[in-house]
Amino acid sequence: MAHTARSRRTTAALAALSLGILATLTACNGDAENDAAASGTHASPSATPADKNTATPSSADPGDSGSGSGSGSGSGSGKTSASPSTPAPSKPASDDGQDGGVGMCETADLSYKVTVASRPVNHALLTASNKGSDPCLLSANELVITIPGLDGAAEHMGPDGKDWILEPGQNAYAGILFSRADTAGGKSADKMAVALTASEDPTTVPINGGPVTVNDGQVTSFFGTAEDALTY
Structure with missing residues (x-):
């Protein structure tokens, strides 16, 4: 009877020890998972602003630059071609004696x-x-x-x-x-x-x-x- 009681106490002690070790491992694993989850949550927001700040302005700049250059060039060219030229005070006649309907001096x-x-x-x-x-x-x-x-x-x-x-x-x-x-x-x-x-x-x-x-x-x-x- 004494041997049986001792065996039960030993078994109970071993079971309690096993439960403690399992609890400790479970707690450690949970902390690791929480740390990993916290780390993943941290990384996602930091990457999103970086993408916005980098990608959006770089894609807009070429379009803005091209638009400004095109409108500036077109406007300058139009003004130059529309500018009226100043006629000379006298102009030589054409070879056939006709010049835009101007009559001969009498x-x-x-x-x-x-x-x-x-x-x-x-x-x-x-x-x-x-x-x-x-x-x-x-x-x-x-x-x-x-x-x-x-x-x-x-x-x-x-x-x-x-x-x-x-x-x-x-x-x-x-x-x-x-x-x-x-x-x-x-x-x-x-x-x-x-x-x-x-x-x-x-x-x-x-x-x-x-x-x-x-x-x-x-x-x-x-x-x-x-x-x-x-x-x-």
């Missing part, structure tokens, strides 16, 4: 002034001005000058000019030789007749600084400056 369209030049000697300067409100196409080489006392029209001297559009208020110039120093005699004149073409009626223009002695008659083409007109 003798009556212009006003004229003839002035004796100080240099070269025995020359006068013809100034023709567009007195109208519209431009006209000036024929540079068909000018007809008739000096009283001389037969026929003055001959051409100097190079041929180029037809151009004479704007309202713009001037054209021609040089007139009325006397040669090596030619004796001549007739006095205080006016001359001017026509832009041989087919038109001339207009009479007084000679400022006259009268002059006339024994010859030559005229240049129309030029854009008085200096060019008085070179010949």
